[in-house]
Amino acid sequence: MLAVFTILDVFIWRSLKRTLAPKTFTYVKWIIPLTTLIFFLGFFINLMRAADGEMNANYTLNMMVGFSFGVFVAKLLMSIPFLIEDIRRIPLFFYNWVFKRKPRKESMPDRRRFVRNISLGIASIPILGTVYGITIGKYNYQLKRIPLTFSRLPKAFDGLKVIQFSDFHAGSFDDYEAVKNGLEYINERKPDLILFTGDLVNNRAGESQPFIEMLKQLDAPLGKFAILGNHDYGDYVPYESEQERIENMQSLFKVFEETGFELLTNENRQIEKDGEVIDIVGVENWGQDPFPQYGDLDKATTDLPTDRFSILLSHDPDHWDHEVLNHQHKFDLTLSGHTHGAQFGVEIPGWQWSPVKYRYKRWMGLYQSDDQYLFVSKGFGFLGFPGRVGMSPEVVEFKLSKA
Numbered sequence: 001m002l003a004v005f006t007i008l009d010v011f012i013w014r015s016l017k018r019t020l021a022p023k024t025f026t027y028v029k030w031i032i033p034l035t036t037l038i039f040f041l042g043f044f045i046n047l048m049r050a051a052d053g054e055m056n057a058n059y060t061l062n063m064m065v066g067f068s069f070g071v072f073v074a075k076l077l078m079s080i081p082f083l084i085e086d087i088r089r090i091p092l093f094f095y096n097w098v099f100k101r102k103p104r105k106e107s108m109p110d111r112r113r114f115v116r117n118i119s120l121g122i123a124s125i126p127i128l129g130t131v132y133g134i135t136i137g138k139y140n141y142q143l144k145r146i147p148l149t150f151s152r153l154p155k156a157f158d159g160l161k162v163i164q165f166s167d168f169h170a171g172s173f174d175d176y177e178a179v180k181n182g183l184e185y186i187n188e189r190k191p192d193l194i195l196f197t198g199d200l201v202n203n204r205a206g207e208s209q210p211f212i213e214m215l216k217q218l219d220a221p222l223g224k225f226a227i228l229g230n231h232d233y234g235d236y237v238p239y240e241s242e243q244e245r246i247e248n249m250q251s252l253f254k255v256f257e258e259t260g261f262e263l264l265t266n267e268n269r270q271i272e273k274d275g276e277v278i279d280i281v282g283v284e285n286w287g288q289d290p291f292p293q294y295g296d297l298d299k300a301t302t303d304l305p306t307d308r309f310s311i312l313l314s315h316d317p318d319h320w321d322h323e324v325l326n327h328q329h330k331f332d333l334t335l336s337g338h339t340h341g342a343q344f345g346v347e348i349p350g351w352q353w354s355p356v357k358y359r360y361k362r363w364m365g366l367y368q369s370d371d372q373y374l375f376v377s378k379g380f381g382f383l384g385f386p387g388r389v390g391m392s393p394e395v396v397e398f399k400l401s402k403a
Contacts, residue, residue: 070130133387166337198229
């Protein structure tokens with residue numbers, strides 16, 4: 001990783017040296033390696049904080065790492081025009097060498113000025129986007145409303161208001177007041193039912209402590225249900241013993257209990273209203289490699305009638321195509337998260353794009369197969385890159401109607 005950063009810095013340094021005035025380059029040349037230093041400094045400080053038992057993010061470190069990562073992307077894009085220019089020069093160099101011709105100034109100039117300007121223009125886009133994403137974008141919560149109609153929905157549940165939020169990632173937050181404001185969206189909508197679809201924490205149960213009271217305040221008369229995501233198992237951090245790992249999971253279970261969420265681990269629960277019933281089914285994480293496959297649909301649907309309306313909570317959307325659609329039990333609505341919309345992309349009416357679409361077939365929004373639906377939330381929190389660019393965090397409201 002360090003080698004990639006170094007090679008890129010040297011290439012950009014040499015490219016700008018040939019195109020900028022000496023006085024200007026005197027100032028610019030220090031910025032290039034400085035951003036790389038800041039990135040690695042923030043990275044290693046975070047590692048040391050984790051070793052000291054710190055579980056939650058630091059605002060200053062998030063800004064350092066986020067901005068310097070954005071500059072790295074800018075450097076990467078900036079290098080493309082310079083690289084194309086270098087490649088163009090190669091055949092000209094060999095042509096002149098073979099035929100012993102002296103290159104004319106106009107045919108092989110130093111870096112052409114417009115190439116430099118193009119590079120700088122391209123570089124400004126990710127830098128501006130990063131500044132927005134790490135300051136405003138990551139807490140710019142959006143409410144998304146999804147009306148759905150089902151023939152199997154019992155009449156008593158016609159008009160049911162369901163709120164989904166996903167991928168909380170408690171350890172990443174650096175502004176508790178902003179998180180509180182985002183969660184207040186949920187109670188403001190007065191939902192009948194609240195469903196959380198996994199990844200409450202990044203790695204350890206202790207990350208959730210500052211948010212327990214906020215989550216406890218969420219209220220829905222028909223209940224609050226949750227499932228585990230791949231990060232909730234703590235599989236991505238080392239433990240001194242197996243017992244420590246087990247205790248971490250037990251602590252996480254207590255967090256769900258304390259906040260009033262009923263955790264479904266390959267289980268089902270029934271919601272009753274006016275003598276009619278719907279099923280809430282929750283499975284543990286089931287994903288394609290390298291993600292774990294702890295989910296068990298057969299166990300989760302034990303003794304359930306197949307003709308009853310059901311909502312499935314499954315963290316990873318890959319589960320829908322690989323098992324859910326082919327299962328003997330029909331799930332009218334499946335709710336997932338996991339992808340975050342890559343925390344970077346474009347979402348406008350009629351069109352959406354993110355690099356995560358090249359990894360996941362179902363990566364964001366509503367999908368339909370006959371009369372079964374899947375909704376993939378782009379999540380409430382963030383992970384890794386401490387920001388969101390074009391993929392705002394969201395709370396999703398479903399209004400279910402009977403056909």
